[in-house]
Amino acid sequence: MTPSRAVPAALALAAGLALAPLSAATATPAAADPAAPAPASAPAPASAPAAGTDRLLVKFRAGTAPGTAEDVLAARAPELAAAGPGTAPTVDGAAVLTAPGELDEDRLAALTTALQQDPAVEYAAPDVRASTAFVPNDPSYAGLQWSLWDDPAGVGMPLAWDRATGAGQTIAIVDTGITAHPDLDANVLPGYDFVSLPENGRDGDGWDADPTDMGDYPDAALCPGSPMAPASSWHGTHTAGIAAADGNNGIGVTGVAPDARILPVRAVGACSQGYISDVAAGIAWAAGAPVPGAPANANPADVVSVSLAVPGAQCPAVLQSAITEATSRGVTVVVAAGNQGIDAAGSVPANCAGAVSVAATDVSGAMPAYSNFGAVTLAAPGGDPWAQVHSTGNAGAQQQGAPTYIGRNGTSMAAPVVAGTVALMREAAPGLSPQAVRELLTSTARTAPGGCALGCGAGIVDPVSAVIAAQGGQPFTVAGGIGGLHQRIAATAGAPVSRELCALGGTPCFQEFEAGWIVWNAGAGARWLPGLLPAQWWAIGAPA
Template identity: 45%
Template sequence: MKSKQSKHPVVLKLCAAAVLGLGAGAAFAGVPADQPAAPVARGVAIVEETDRIIVKYKDETAPVVAGADGTVARAAAGALAPLSTARKAIVDRAGQQFGFLLSESHKIATGARIFKLSRKTSLSEAAQVAAELMARDSTVEYAEPDRMMHPLLTPNDSRYTEQWDFYETTGGMRVPAAWDKATGTGIRVAVIDTGYRPHADLNGQIVAGYDFISDTAVSNDGNGRDSDAQDPGDWTAAGECGAGQPASNSSWHGTHVAGTIAALTNNGSGVAGIAYGAKIVPVRVLGKCGGYTSDIADGIIWASGGTVSGVTKIASRAQVINMSLGGSGRCDTTTQNAINSARSRGTVVVVAAGNEAQNASNSNPANCSGVITVAATNRAGGRASYSNYGTIVDVAAPGGDSGTGGGILSTLNAGTKGPGADSYASYMGTSMATPHVAAVVALMLSKNPNLTPDQVETKLKSSARAFPASCSGCGVGIVDASAAVTAATQ
């Protein structure tokens, strides 16, 4: 388990489910085999901008804090009162130093306030505004840009009809042997992503989720936060996500991730899911051009059973969170606090290492403390060409790669913009490797629900198998589904 945050500059890229930081966002890690690479794919420059900052005052806490034992402690009266005149004056002066007007937007579950800037700006300038506010007001605990998250996408040239990643001896995860011991029954896996599309191969596998996107320009569904986590599509026009950015079709990324975890199995059609006895909790945080760090933090807290102001508490917390997100930069305080909150309630957090072929210590949230960071391998069992690597990586799992056997086949939607018919496609990336691991964690917890997040990580790593090909910086080995389930009861 990582115990230290990276001190590298925060620069997050748009990829299929990644978090942008003091640099800008998070992104998915996969692109359809039958479509050209999305503009957020590795190698495309991302415009790192935001129009919000997150401010946490020392005397303000979350309105309600739920303990792991189910007890509830309420914050001091007035902790979430409207901003005082004195504080508002300081906020105004800090913004004026850089030519911004700042308006308070809303509060999030960590107790922090979100302030909207009068225009979009670079992450570095937003960080300067945040630093100016901290310098002027000693009661500010921390202030940071509200970075955008985006999917980590890499090119995929082929579509495959076989799930080599499940059963092949060389590069697979030995899933069939695990099914003799566990199928994930009773476990809920939160997919913090773009939401989901109804799909025949996910029928009955999706339970009530939530749409945490607060900005209607990002949500693309005509409204802000609500209880409908369905994905309306995240397509963009040329230039919509920044000058020079090309148009992109909808990724349906969350649907692809969900299929790897819990697609119907033994139903005579489509693909199989690794933990097909588990249920998916869709948490929508990524839309057009990505998603804000603050929305993602609220999604993490809510999915793990915490309290988010104005949102009905989840009926049954997710025991596992999958974040196929990634981008460069340090682990921001907002994300780390949300992860800490989830872990305090026993939820295991699994995240993608990122798709920039760089040291993962510069990828957020891969470099956050307390998460299981996943690198991607190819069909030969070696490191995928795009996968991040380094000492903070815990384990690896199949993510596919061009020229070495193709990608990861899973559920998708045929719509290029809005929803269309059910479909299947192969994607490649650490976003695809991550749900393999989250699903194995679900298998482990269905066998032994008393495992703590730290125990899950230890057993997952101790049962991993050696790499059959070169995979420097990919963690201790490739996750072995069968051995991990066995280890869960030892």
């Protein structure tokens, strides 16, 4: 096990499910993780800058005489010179200078550029007015849903939710079906059951209009010698919650796209197994294509999430046809990369043309050993046995019981994070094609900070950057101490290729550029790190 950040006790004690349906699923016992110290709760609400401000932050280099500072201000920012050296201290020793009136974006840019060109200035940046980013009141968000936090290992959902929540979008979950749950019911549409064998479906018939999960526990007759635990996984209920659990409703968890609709499509039954032909029918039907033997889908999906995997060197023709049909109808198909620890080129449906395949990362922002790698599109948090992905579930051992919340880990958990992100993108830009969605996802993904030597595709999905790019905006900007250093070393560093990220305690912060990273620490300021970020990024600049 690689070194990892500390996590809340409730996460560290949860059991793991490392394999998706269509693979042998095995429960993994939890163990204590010898982790580096880190906060165990979500950060305070993030902020978004206003267009203008009447204040500027200027930090002079150590040893700069007061007279020199005054001369720099008089020469380069005369309207701020009257403010003197600043009336309010800041955490890193910068001066807060107040202008006689409001400064618009153009004037702020001119002032900061002029000041940063002076060798006595370490950095200059607008002292923008912050507005609170949306943080849901779901009680498990702050303590357990690390995968959604605005943190280098999480995906920064509060920033994305300020721009989109998935409203008006439909996410199909092709999985084991769904169970009733107070954190899902408000978002669930009528779905369909494509499990063709009555004994596998445990509902007495084949295809039907009821996608209820009847339990996927192993059966001695149907799957003798199965390595599965003797309990049902309620896998489809869990993945549905990751994508689109109802948010800000005061209970449980929130999904990535809390205002999206869930279209449950059952294609996996007993023993956590299902025929590829049934999975293909489910994908095609979810996308609105006609499927012989099934009624027309009245609520075609905008994105299909498929958390299923089986080893195979080639995508089966029937499955490839379904994915091709879905994408031709403008529907993005997101699939789990698989949990065999192999190159995803040898895993179905990750190797199907047109599918967006998703590897997993853990609470340290690194790829866990179980995740397939290499030929994947990108990655998303999938957790590990020590810090799982918390979502909706069911308390029944084999048959349905009461709704509850459970932790799971696997690429099955990573895929619905990306599917939820696609729903946000489609809300922000309804005309996006599957190809445009793929290009925006990959161009805004960021390097896995904990390392991904075997290949995470384009990197970890970054929902807020993807949404901004979908709206035609610039997702990567530089500011503050990092921006000040970049101003001076831009020729060496190159352009930014990610947004700035900070650990939960507010330090360190870092941002990736074409040739390396700029890291900022409270008290130490900004410095350039060429090449790779240290895998234990949370300890950068920490006392020895």
